[in-house]
Amino acid sequence: MCETARPAGLLGSTSLAETRIVCDPGNEVPRKTRVGLGIPAHGEKALMFETTFAGTEGRVFYHRWNPQGEPKRIVQIVHGYAEHGGRYGHVADALAGDGAVVYADDHIGHGLSDGERAVIGDFDHAIEDLHTLTDIAHGDNPDLPLVLVGHSMGGLLSARYAQRWPDEVAGVAFCGSVIGDWQWARDVLAAPDLPFVPFDPDAISRDPEAGASYAADPLVYHGQYKRPLLVAEVEALDAFARDLDRLTMPVAVLHGTADPFVPYERSVQAVRDMPTDDVTIHLYDGGRHEILNETNRDEVIGDLAEWVRRFE
Secondary structure, three states, rough: OOEEEEEEEHHHOOOEEEEOEEEEOOOOOOOOOOOOOOOOOOOOOEEEEEEEEEEEEEEEEEEEEEEOOOOEEEEEEOOOOOHHHHHHHHHHHHHOOOEEEEEEEOOOOOOOOOOOOOOOOOOHHHHHHHHHHHHHHHOOOOOOOOOEEEHHHHHHHHHHHHHHHHHHHOOEEEEOOOOOOOHHHHHHHOOOOOOOOOOOOHOOOOOHHHHHHHHHOOOOOOOOOOHHHHHHHHHHHHHHOOOOHHHOOOEEEEEEEOOOOOOOHHHHHHHHHHOOOOOOEEEEEOOOOOOHHHOOOHHHHHHHHHHHHHOO
């Protein structure tokens, strides 16, 4: 297997000079390598590897961050709409420092994976790809507990995964997640034409660097929402509500109180409606949508790491 390896960096980025290739002759080479955005890399807790697997709709690109010692748990990061798993290097670095081996895919239609940009026409396909990645992770690390960490749309994907395979999931952390319902999507789908929503870097985070990094990232989709994705997301929200009784594992919510895309009240209520008796809620005053890239990211990631640490 050929893999790209490099230290994890701030907001998931690295400089090209810090990228090297690790290969076993005769095996598949990733079809692309990620473009560095010039943000200095930091942290040496984790070494990142990138490669692909055959997914439901083509090749799925994924990332793995290894801890320095023997792993104690598997953490699978599930990214949100329009972005990609490589943006979570700083989160993976912190979790690997606590003994996690961390995996994150680029969903179909996202990042370096195959598919029409920013389209997931069937959430079950994305969930099955996530499960394939879990099988890879367990093949690499047998008998370790699996923890899902989902951001935004990735929180809904994580919830649907846990509802489909509840016995395989030790815990789920929802970060600024679209769970419960999303009235905006229902409203715009009722209109004949989808509105164009211009990018507002201030909606991402109070940290200007986070918004600038997002805007400059060539692997982030910056175009208009597409109807098939919103239809699939609403269908997944309906299925989430129908299967709520399957979510009995420990869950955590990390959400900013000033999130302009996903009101925190709805996500908190969705978690409180779950039949689990093990709920952790962290609300961050003034925090916006990308709570893991906020000005108080060290606090947020520290809270996440503390919660994840319990699973061994």
